[in-house]
Amino acid sequence: RQCRQAEIGESAEPETNESILTDTEPVVENEVADEEHNYMQSYSSLVLDIKELEKQIAYLQTEMATLQSQKHPLTVANVIDNEQKMLMYPSLKPQMFRIIDSTLQRFPLVYVDSWTPSAFSRTDQLFMTLMKLKLNCPFLDLAERFCTSKATIHNIIITHVFALHEVFFEGMMENNILSLLKCKASMPAIFGDFNCCRLVIDATEVTQDVPGQDMTAQSQTYSSYKNRHTVKSVTGVAPNGAVVYVSKLYPGSTSDVAIVKHSNMLAKLSPGDMILADKEFTIHSLLPQGIHLNIPPFLKDKGQYTPAEVQVCRKIARSRIHAERVNERIKYFEILSHIPQxxxxxxxxxxxxxxxxxxxxxxxxxxxxxxYSFDL
Structure with a gap:
């Protein structure tokens, strides 16, 4: 009997183990299948994501190539932080450009061509106008730089020339020669021998196109000094170097004395004022009472100047040269190199x-x- 029970026990034990394996085996197979299914699902989604990203990359590359092929207009924002570029394009430091811009924007603009170019801010319009004055770029060149038409450039520049003239020249500079008291307050040491000087005057000429078929106009604008057709202006400079007077442009054959007489500039001076000028300004007969003129002495029939006259000539030349330097700066604006029709x-x-x-x-x-110091 014991042997029989042992045989039964031995035979029962494998049955128990087999039943356990039989119960658990399907569970393991389901888990493995689920894991394989999840893996396949995540792989498929990643493939789709990669394809979608590849499409986005291709689209962005196409858009980038399109943008790179397009022209970007020049704006003042591109150069306003670079002082060298500002001095090259509008000939002004950034802070001075901002002063002119903010002042001009206080006034409305009436465009000469009767339509408003809305594609550009007024700051950029001022920028392109000053570029025209400084560099004298052709209208087509500016149109290429700013990605617009020649008609738009013409409309902007002519309008802003009128606006700058009305606001800054007529409104601030014209008829506002510094008083003698202000001149003395800022009198440089080089004017020590002329402490009553209020104005240093000089004439300058600018070439222009031949004025059409009008022979009278051609003879009037022809300058024997320049041997070409010119227009002439008389400028007045205060002792501190500020430009305080600019006459209109007259035909090149007009004498300096005739310009002073016709412009009526002497009426703006007061008794006690002194004018420094070159020999061409023989305007003694035009001077109002109490106004003095100091010009270099004439050699006349003398063989040479006396030592005292040489010293006077040197002193006048050292002081008067500032007017010539101002005229030279004015001509740095290339638009004045030759005035076209x-x-x-x-x-x-x-x-x-x-x-x-x-x-x-x-x-x-x-x-x-x-x-001089300036803090914006």
């Missing part, structure tokens, strides 16, 4: 605007520059 009707305004802009540049006299 299309600008003849506004040539005076262009010249006076360029002269006005000189006052926004750095002082040219060392004594004034050393005391």
């Amino acid at each position: 299309q600008f003849r009707h506004i040539s005076t305004k262009i010249f006076q605007v360029c002269a006005m802009l000189v006052n926004f540049q750095n002082p040219m006299i060392a004594d004034i520059a050393n005391n």
Whole structure:
């Protein structure tokens, strides 16, 4: 009996183990299948995501190539933080450009072509106008730089020349010669022998196109000094180097004395004032009472100057040279290198605007520059 029970026990044990394996085996197979299904599902989703990203990359590459092929217009924002570029394009430091821009924007603009170019801000319009004055870029060149048409450039530039002239020249500079008291307050040391000087005057000429078929106009604009057709202006500079007077442009054959007489500039002076000038300004008979003129002495029939006359000539030349330096700065504006036919009707305004802009540049006299500081 015991042996029989042992046989039964031995035979029962495998049955128990087999039943256990039989019960658990399907569970293991289901788990493995689920894991394989999850893996396949995640792999498929990743493949779809990769394909979607590849499509986005291809689209962005196409868009980037399109944008790179397109021209980007020049704006003042591209150069406003670079002082060298600002001096190259509008000839002004950034802070001075901002002053002109903020002042001009206080006034409405009436465009000469009767339509408003809305594609550009007024700051960029001022920028392209100053570029035209400084570099004299052709309208087509500016149209390419700013990605617009020649008609738009013409509309903007002519309008802003009128606006700059009205606001800054007529409104601030014209008929506002510094008083003798203000001149003495900022008198450089080089004017020590002329402490009553209020104005240093000089004449300058600008070439222009031959004025059509009008022979009278051609003879009037022909300058024997320049041997070409020119227009002439008389500029007045205060002792501190500021441009305080600019006459209209006259035909090149007009004498300096005739310009002073016709412009009526002497009426703006007061008794006790002194004028420094070159020999061509023999305007003694035009001077109002109490106003003095100091010009270099004439040699006349003498063989040479006396030592005292040589000293007078040197002193006048050292002081009067600032007017010549101002005229040189005015001519740095390339638009004045030669006035074409299309600008003849506004040539005076262009010249006076360029002269006005000189006052926004750095002082040219060392004594004034050393005391000059600007914080925006």
